[in-house]
Amino acid sequence: MKRVVITGAGTINALGHSVPDTFEAMREGRCGIGPLEFRDVERLSIRIGGQVRGFEAEGRFNRQQMALYDRFTQFTLIAAREAIEQSGLEFSGDLSARSGVVLGTAGGGVSTWDDNYRAVYEEGKNRVHPFVVPKLMNNAAASHVSIEHNIKGPSFTVSTACASANHAMGLAFQMVRSGAAPVMITGGSESMMCFGGIKAWEGLRVMSRDACRPFSANRNGMVQGEGAGVFVFEDYDHARARGAEILCEVIGFAMTSDASDIVMPSKQGAARAMAGALQDARVNPSEVGYINAHGTGTAANDKTECAAVADVFGPHADELMISSTKSMHGHVIGGTGAVELLACIMALRDGVIAPTIGYEEPDPECALDVVPNAAREAKVDVVVSNAFAFGGLNAVLVLRRV
Known part of the structure; x- marks a missing residue:
């Protein structure tokens, strides 16, 4: 079994358009959640979200690419470029043939669906763009990363609701660890920030109208976010041989199914996933x-x-630090585990624990050290990243400082 390390990281999310910007925002406990800005937002009951602001796709992609790239694909490509550039890898020859891409998304091209339903049903058009299907398909982002970077090995997309990114990264970890691929580009992305995307979530009645306050007694729901996180998972020996900078090591993964309820979480399912990841x-x-x-x-x-x-x-639970960065960047749905993995890397590399902001009142049922409101300096050697999705699908990663 091979050791697996992370040699590149990239992101764009509500906190920043790069990894350094995101780290800075997490250290400062900055909130990226604010008023939503898109067509017909006034018809929604929920009008806040972790929207990526200051992003102009037209300045990054040409017209031909814009016809093919939904917003979730655009985010993925931007994050992948940053990650691969940091890794210093160039994919050619045997490395190109054996390396792969596995990414997570829950909804894929939601904005494309929304725009084209509007065109047909609201505006009465009888034709849509011939590239609508390749633009909205869930595997579009993985395919375009493969195409842009000449990656010809095992590539696919995982869609398991809010655990999509963690499942994708766990599978990438297993592929590198087993020797099936020397390098995997992995992570996840999501962009449901459009009228239909928010309206669908409204129907669940789990959304907050004012703020995301994890673990606080007065919490009143989740807040949606958008963005992408992409990483280079690499065989440790391969990375050392080429003198790559190693961000941290991935050492364990487990996934479970609650097999109980489609939306209500299960303590047993989550616990089995965490225990399994630690055992792995x-x-x-x-x-x-x-x-x-x-x-x-x-x-x-x-x-x-x-x-x-x-x-x-x-008893060790009382000594653990546990925080939710969704309080800052919102719930990125299928991409959330990837954006949150950045907080794990920051903890291991920089000794900075990202806070749970918006925390106002202690909850006796959440009586753990949730790192309330302000980041904390602390040396940690091993960290865990949790993702528990609708459908009762759980995915947990364990990482170690190198």
Whole structure:
């Protein structure tokens, strides 16, 4: 079994258009959630979100590319370029043939769906652009990363709602660890910031109208976000041989299914995923210093996750730091685990724990150290990243400082 390290990271999200910008915002406990800006927003009950602001696709892509790239694909390509550039890799020859791309998204080209339904049903048009299907398909982002960077090995897309990115990264980890690929480009992206995307979520009645306050007793729902996080997962020996900078090591992964309810979380399912990931990583619970929580800000999720952490970590749960960066960038749905992995890297490399902002009132059912409102300096050697999705699908990663 090969060791797996991360040698490149890239992102665009509500906190920043790059990894350094995002780290700075996390250190400052900055909030990227604000009023939504798009067509017909006044018809929505929910009018806040972690929207990527100051982004002009026209300045980054030409007209031919714009006809093919939904917003979620645009975000993915931007993040992938940053990650691959940092890694210093160029894909040619055998490396090109064996390396792959596995990305997560829940909805794919939601903006493209929305625009074209409007064109047909609202505006009465009888024709749509011939590239609508390749633009909206969930695998579009993975395919375009493959095309742009000449990556010809195993490439595909994972769609498991809010755990999509963690599932994708876990599978990429397993492929590199097994020797199936020396390098995998992995992560996730999402952009549901359009009228239809928000309206659908409104129907679930789990959205907050004012703020995302994970673990706080007065939390009242999740807030949607958008963006992408992309990483280069590489065989440790391959990275060392070429003198690459190593950000951290991926050491464990597990996934479980609650097999109980399509939307309500299960303490047992979450606990089995965390325990399985620790077992896969061959680390004791007492070695973990920080957990990046799923922490959506809903009443059910946060107390269930805290109960699962208490079950798995026992007395050590009281010593753990656990935070939800969704309080800052919103819930990026299928891409959320990828954006949140950045907080794990920051904790391991820089010794800075991203905070849970918006925390106002202690909740006896969430009585853990949630790093409230301000980042904290602390040396940690092992961290855990949780993702628990609708459908009862759970995916947990474990990372270690190198």
